[in-house]
Amino acid sequence: QFLEELKMSRRISPLQDSIHHVITKTDKTSKLEVKYINPLKGRGVFSLAQFSKRDFVVEYRGDRIDFYEAQRRRRLYHSLCTVFMFDFKWKGKMWCIDAAKEDGSFGRLVNDDHKHPNCRMKMIEVDGRPHLCLFAIEDIKEGDEITYDYGGGDWPWRKKVREDTVSRSNIKESQPPSLSEPVLSTCSSASDQVSL
Numbered sequence: 064q065f066l067e068e069l070k071m072s073r074r075i076s077p078l079q080d081s082i083h084h085v086i087t088k089t090d091k092t093s094k095l096e097v098k099y100i101n102p103l104k105g106r107g108v109f110s111l112a113q114f115s116k117r118d119f120v121v122e123y124r125g126d127r128i129d130f131y132e133a134q135r136r137r138r139l140y141h142s143l144c145t146v147f148m149f150d151f152k153w154k155g156k157m158w159c160i161d162a163a164k165e166d167g168s169f170g171r172l173v174n175d176d177h178k179h180p181n182c183r184m185k186m187i188e189v190d191g192r193p194h195l196c197l198f199a200i201e202d203i204k205e206g207d208e209i210t211y212d213y214g215g216g217d218w219p220w221r222k223k224v225r226e227d228t229v230s231r232s233n234i235k236e237s238q239p240p241s242l243s244e245p246v247l248s249t250c251s252s253a254s255d256q257v258s259l
C-alpha cells in the first residue's frame with residue numbers, strides 16, 4: 064500500500080518499482096489475480112486495478128540457468144514444462160529463466176498475445192544479474208488479461224487462430240523454439256534493456 068502511494072505521488076519510477084519486487088521476490092497480489100480461463104489457455108493473469116502505460120507489472124521469476132543447463136533440462140522435461148523456459152541474451156551469451164516449477168508466482172502464468180499485447184518483456188539488471196520483467200505498453204483496465212508477445216516460434220495456439228485445425232493433443236506435443244531463435248527475442252536487443 065505504502066509503495067503504491069509513493070508511486071502514485073511519482074516518487075517511485077517503474078524501474079524502481081520493478082527492482083523492489085525483484086529484490087523482495089514479490090508479486091502485486093493486490094493488483095493482479097490468477098484465473099482459470101478455459102481448457103485451451105489454462106490459467107491467466109488478470110488485472111484487479113488500473114496500470115498505466117510503462118508501469119512495471121510482474122517479474123517472470125524462475126531459475127536463471129545458462130545455455131548448457133537449459134539444453135540439459137529441455138532433454139529431460141516434458142513439453143508441457145519446456146514452454147515455461149524462456150531464453151534471452153545477456154552479455155553476449157544465451158541464458159534462460161526456467162519457470163517450470165509451480166512456485167505460486169504470477170509471471171509464469173501470463174499468456175501470449177502477439178497481436179494486441181498490453182505488456183512487453185524487458186531485461187533489467189539488479190545487483191549485476193539479469194531479470195525479466197513485464198512492463199505495460201498501454202493503459203491496462205481493471206479486469207483485462209495481462210499478455211505479452213512470446214516472440215519467435217510457431218506457437219500452436221497461433222496456428223489454431225489461423226487454421227482452426229489444431230487440437231488440444233497437438234498443443235501438448237508443442238515444442239518451444241530453438242535457442243538460435245530466442246523466445247524472448249525482444250530481450251536480446253540493447254534497446255530493451257532498462258539501464259539502472
Ligand SMILES: C[S@@+](CC[C@H](N)C(=O)[O-])C[C@H]1O[C@@H](n2cnc3c(N)ncnc32)[C@H](O)[C@@H]1O
Binds near residue numbers: 172174220
Ligand atoms: C507460460 S504458460 C502460461 C500459463 C498457462 N496458461 C497455465 O495455465 O499454466 C504457456 C502455456 O499457456 C498456454 N497459452 C499461452 N498463451 C496462449 C494463447 N494465446 N492461447 C492459447 N493458449 C495459450 C499454452 O498452453 C502455453 O503452453
